[in-house]
Amino acid sequence: MTYTDGMARAMRSLDGHAPKGFKVDIIDNDQFIVVRASERAFMSLPDEEKRRAVEYMVRVKKALESHGAIVMLSREGGEGTHGYN
Numbered sequence: 001m002t003y004t005d006g007m008a009r010a011m012r013s014l015d016g017h018a019p020k021g022f023k024v025d026i027i028d029n030d031q032f033i034v035v036r037a038s039e040r041a042f043m044s045l046p047d048e049e050k051r052r053a054v055e056y057m058v059r060v061k062k063a064l065e066s067h068g069a070i071v072m073l074s075r076e077g078g079e080g081t082h083g084y085n
C-alpha cells in the first residue's frame with residue numbers, strides 16, 4: 001500500500017479536527033498504512049479532548065480507507081507498544 005497524494009489531501013482536510021497538541025504519524029508499511037499516536041500526548045489531554053482525539057483518529061482511518069488503504073491504528077509509548085484496529 002502506498003501513501004498517495006489523495007490520502008495526503010484527505011489528511012490535511014482533517015487538520016482542524018485534531019485537538020491542539022495532538023498529532024498522528026502516518027507510516028507506509030507496504031501492505032497497510034499505520035496511523036500512530038503518542039500515548040503520552042493522548043494521556044496529557046483533558047477528558048473532552050481525549051474524546052476528540054479518538055474521533056479524529058476514527059476520521060483519519062475512514063478517510064484513508066476511502067482512498068483504498070488498509071489501516072491499522074497504533075499507539076506509541078506507555079507499557080509497551082500496542083496496536084488496535
